[in-house]
Amino acid sequence: MKNLLVAQSGGPTVAINSTLMGIYEFARKKVNKIYGARFGIKGLLDENIYDLSKIIDKSNLSLLPQTPACALGSCRQKLKDPNESSEQYENLIKIFRKYSINYFIYIGGNDSMDTVTKISNYLKISGIDDIIVVGAPKTIDNDLFETDHCPGFGSAAKYIATSICELERDCSVYSLPAVTLVEIMGRDAGWLTAASALSRLNGASGPSLIYCCEKVFDIQSFFNDIDEKFKQKNNNILIALSEGIHDKNGKYISEIGSKNYLDEFGHKQNAGAAKILDGFVKKEFGCKVRSIEINTLQRCAAHIASLTDIKESIKLGEKAAECALNNMCGEMSTIIRKSNNPYQVEYKSAPSNLVANKVKRLPDGMISESGNDVTIEAIEYLKPLIQGELKIQYKNGIPVHANLFQT
């Protein structure tokens, strides 16, 4: 019987351990051993390899869906071009042979799909057909092609929509005019920023203005937009914006404004787009301004995971394992949306080279013509992804997490 190895890569999400669970559950009666490599492809090359049956048991398996980040650890390492240097690939094959690994599943984003593609190409060129490499998607950025949406995104979107609801409440307690700038992750794609609009689903105002990084950000239009909102007697203006908003020359707002931000040693500091605009808005309107960076929690707040996201992430793990066992080398498991109402999806796969190194941005139809909000089309796309709540197991007042390795 054959062995399977799984590893996780790239930035953490709330759902990547659900995909691990899906792979493990699907494969464990169909293969001999399931190995896990710690710290992604880097750990695999270092032979940082564990027999998962020895570290996964009933209790920590059931906790994986409520455990954020990467239970197996991660890395950010690109493999070299096999045409330039094949050493890494030769080492990988040696390790696969040593552990009798015939299936390798790599969970990750567009960089990780580059790894899947390169290994798969190397295997093909080398005429090796008994080692199968397959990808499973993940990224809070929701920017992978070939899949309707990405594991981890729905939970991040739910966290952002909920947080914006709560921040709106917080902002609106005083009667004085005020602007609150909320910076949301997304350097190249504005999906998470768009998700801030989901805060309106139960009747709240939500952000007065939403700026996604797909559109050019013009500071004068921005002032006009705020002015317009104040004229509408909206005293508390909450603004959601992508970290990656940039001017017409493609220069990030965070860079433009940062020229005077020097740290103790005179180094230029990147202050973040919201922090930079904070100063501009204060100067222009003379009102109270607050800038909030929705921090790393947006990618790891498992306590408010989207049940839809978690269930789909498990399914995508199962699908990836199924692809591997069906010898579909170089594929990545995908979600195809069949309908919105009722929300229905099916699980397919696509060649990883169509995903690798590419960024799927918010389409024009999802951003309002004014460029300062999203459309109903965006809401309809986003809404199903945040539905449902995972029943979180708490102990001592805090959520319980799975520990695969003793720390």
Added chain:
Amino acid sequence: MKNLLVAQSGGPTVAINSTLMGIYEFARKKVNKIYGARFGIKGLLDENIYDLSKIIDKSNLSLLPQTPACALGSCRQKLKDPNESSEQYENLIKIFRKYSINYFIYIGGNDSMDTVTKISNYLKISGIDDIIVVGAPKTIDNDLFETDHCPGFGSAAKYIATSICELERDCSVYSLPAVTLVEIMGRDAGWLTAASALSRLNGASGPSLIYCCEKVFDIQSFFNDIDEKFKQKNNNILIALSEGIHDKNGKYISEIGSKNYLDEFGHKQNAGAAKILDGFVKKEFGCKVRSIEINTLQRCAAHIASLTDIKESIKLGEKAAECALNNMCGEMSTIIRKSNNPYQVEYKSAPSNLVANKVKRLPDGMISESGNDVTIEAIEYLKPLIQGELKIQYKNGIPVHANLFQT
């Protein structure tokens, strides 16, 4: 029959609407009308007054405990010294008479208890004994005297402990040495920062180092502490610190480091303690450093409210209403802890002048001798306050909030 008026004041918390609910539920069959003033004492003076029976119904009443911030709005306004100017007080009495208000309950922190004390003194001096003013406590800072702890604090502590657990997961995915600095609210008192230690309750490492603002912060000792942790082969060092950490001269770290932080217009910007130390640590250790400001969400994340906090906040509202109806002018409702194991409290009251304008800091016994962690005594004090989860009502994937006023 007599009328009662309630208002909310100061910074928002998760639990202040629970206290409003407690007051409303306790008093509604015992008084004629219950009024609410919007935007605190400022709104009261502007006669921004509403008959709550006309805006509170069964459905929004039951949603109050899961609605963050101040459903009635808030303000930050201190009344003038009655010896210098009695105009505000005369206006207040006029308004109370106009609406036949005999009971006024003000929910707030140490500034709001200044208001309660001043009005109560004025009533006494003026020989008015048929108007009773009473305070109900609230503050995420947990810095009020006379009460064992403060409504809103337990929920903020639960959010922080959970967030630190999740951030620790996020930080530990890579194998490279890294320092993560987490800044937590608290300019004068380190209670919330201490609560970061509750992240250890289920076996997680929690913060490697904790710096509360009660102790002098010395940058060289800070470097030594980090160095020590790296030597213990701890690769991922997560550090919790109060926004108010300061040097031996009382100067805030955020001020010390900010001298070079100039915005676009050359104004000095306050970059926050964690952001400032970020640069220092990078320079000293040359490793990856990340600074995270746990933002406003720590005071409004109702979706992860502590059930203990919510229940107690309701009880403190009931107790305040009871004090008012018993003509205990100038009192504030309080919690007295009877025992930790089992956790038992009782509800009492104390004169508001013992609370007004004072700050209760973390006692020495709760901070470790090294000054870079908290003691078991702190954990034992804090742990009961975050227990239990409120069953949150969700709709469309986000929590439902109570709307008392159409926006």
